[in-house]
Amino acid sequence: MEFKNVGDIARWRLCVGCGACVYACPENNVRLVDVESDGIRPCVDGENCKSCGECLKVCPGYGIAHDYGGARMPDSSDLEVGWGPVLEVWEGYAVDPDLRHSGSSGGAVSALALYCLEELGMDAVVHTGADRNTPWKNATTISHSRSDLLAATGSRYSPASPCDGLAHIEASDKHSVFLGKPCDVEGLRKAESLRPELAKRVGAVIGIFCAGTPSTLATLELLKTLQVEPNRVRGIRYRGKGWPGMFAVTQNGDESPSRKMPYRDAWGFLQKYRPFRCYLCPDGTSEFADISCGDAWHRLRTQDEFGYSLIIARTEKGREIIRGAIGQSYVSLQRVEPDILERAQGNLLAKRREIWGRLFAMRILGVPVPTFDGFHLLKNWLESPIAEQTRSILGTMRRVLQRGYRKPLEC
Numbered sequence: 001m002e003f004k005n006v007g008d009i010a011r012w013r014l015c016v017g018c019g020a021c022v023y024a025c026p027e028n029n030v031r032l033v034d035v036e037s038d039g040i041r042p043c044v045d046g047e048n049c050k051s052c053g054e055c056l057k058v059c060p061g062y063g064i065a066h067d068y069g070g071a072r073m074p075d076s077s078d079l080e081v082g083w084g085p086v087l088e089v090w091e092g093y094a095v096d097p098d099l100r101h102s103g104s105s106g107g108a109v110s111a112l113a114l115y116c117l118e119e120l121g122m123d124a125v126v127h128t129g130a131d132r133n134t135p136w137k138n139a140t141t142i143s144h145s146r147s148d149l150l151a152a153t154g155s156r157y158s159p160a161s162p163c164d165g166l167a168h169i170e171a172s173d174k175h176s177v178f179l180g181k182p183c184d185v186e187g188l189r190k191a192e193s194l195r196p197e198l199a200k201r202v203g204a205v206i207g208i209f210c211a212g213t214p215s216t217l218a219t220l221e222l223l224k225t226l227q228v229e230p231n232r233v234r235g236i237r238y239r240g241k242g243w244p245g246m247f248a249v250t251q252n253g254d255e256s257p258s259r260k261m262p263y264r265d266a267w268g269f270l271q272k273y274r275p276f277r278c279y280l281c282p283d284g285t286s287e288f289a290d291i292s293c294g295d296a297w298h299r300l301r302t303q304d305e306f307g308y309s310l311i312i313a314r315t316e317k318g319r320e321i322i323r324g325a326i327g328q329s330y331v332s333l334q335r336v337e338p339d340i341l342e343r344a345q346g347n348l349l350a351k352r353r354e355i356w357g358r359l360f361a362m363r364i365l366g367v368p369v370p371t372f373d374g375f376h377l378l379k380n381w382l383e384s385p386i387a388e389q390t391r392s393i394l395g396t397m398r399r400v401l402q403r404g405y406r407k408p409l410e411c
């Protein structure tokens with residue numbers, strides 16, 4: 001299938017919503033819109049598009065590839081099949097008690113980013129926080145300090161496009177940190193390969209684990225079940241403030257959240273609104289980051305236990321940052337055996353094992369698919385039981401046919 005620009009990627013439901021196309025378009029012809037039932041999507045000014053292809057070059061929805069050039073753990077090839085490049089695995093938390101308490105799990109992401117600002121002299125962290133004007137949505141956020149980072153702690157289970165802030169990184173005369181989901185990190189990496197002036201300014205890339213991003217509609221429907229009018233919302237936290245914490249809504253005129261739901265119930269509700277493209281994503285753990293962080297779910301006992309994060313050093317730069325942050329007491333971490341990844345994140349591995357079957361089903365039906373190189377997708381699929389293999393193909397065929405995915409969206 002020939003794609004003209006990222007508008008075609010969105011029409012074929014392949015867009016991941018990272019926002020890198022906004023940065024890449026030399027004519028400023030791409031605008032992002034939040035399609036409530038789906039995610040943040042590019043809207044291309046077709047009349048002025050010269051089909052130069054720059055937006056497609058940075059688009060992770062179109063495809064991603066590993067080159068596996070860096071250092072590896074000894075004998076890590078089996079690990080790589082399921083988890084991508086892994087140098088070291090750690091678990092632990094932010095030493096700063098506020099970052100730990102407010103963070104999604106152990107606050108490690110925010111603490112590592114803070115170390116980069118304060119000790120490595122980086123200029124800013126480009127990441128995601130609540131939109132000030134529409135608090136049930138997200139906005140790309142530029143943090144320069146501990147208080148900025150603290151305000152943006154916690155996962156926001158709704159669309160975010162932090163790559164629309166790449167111009168900020170490029171314009172700075174210092175290094176910056178980029179922080180995002182796996183697809184955001186992929187968008188950044190593709191943009192770096194296109195624009196050396198951006199690559200020079202990226203000081204560290206921290207990725208979070210991700211099982212897929214629920215649409216804005218998910219949050220709006222959840223608010224409805226809690227009997228909250230969106231125009232009464234002053235703030236939403238999806239989790240954190242305890243582990244795993246609560247979905248908590250603060251309404252106008254209130255000092256503290258008046259409506260709450262335990263994280264597990266809220267995620268159970270929201271995750272049903274993840275778009276089709278998220279079901280095709282093999283990268284649940286930010287394999288292209290220098291450091292990736294997720295939840296140490298294997299440790300979870302109670303609602304209010306202090307949180308722990310899992311941290312993977314993916315590159316030499318990531319390893320150095322982790323060690324520096326331990327040395328300067330930003331994080332308290334213990335080295336752990338990599339098999340912990342499967343215990344903590346078995347769902348992400350199970351999903352990766354289904355991807356080859358899902359893509360195969362789409363190919364049979366003539367639906368365009370993204371290209372994924374270096375993810376060992378066939379090998380992963382062959383490792384799953386025959387019932388799962390069959391389900392991954394037949395279930396996807398059913399979904400594509402029932403939902404009319406053989407045709408592009410009209411725009």
Ligand SMILES: Cc1cc2nc3c(=O)[nH]c(=O)nc-3n(C[C@H](O)[C@H](O)[C@H](O)COP(=O)(O)OP(=O)(O)OC[C@H]3O[C@@H](n4cnc5c(N)ncnc54)[C@H](O)[C@@H]3O)c2cc1C
Nearest residue numbers: 103104105106107108109110128154155156210211294295
């Ligand atoms: C949609 C989604 C799905 C996730 N799925 C999983 C999963 O399956 N398994 C797992 O272990 N972890 C998952 N996470 C990540 C996890 O929730 C934590 O972010 C991670 O454990 C780091 O915790 P922390 O306490 O170190 O992070 P914190 O210190 O609290 O920092 C979190 C950072 O995440 C950034 N962020 C928040 N929401 C978004 C967003 N929508 N897009 C981009 N960046 C964002 C913020 O800017 C903040 O800097 C998911 C997160 C999201 C947003």
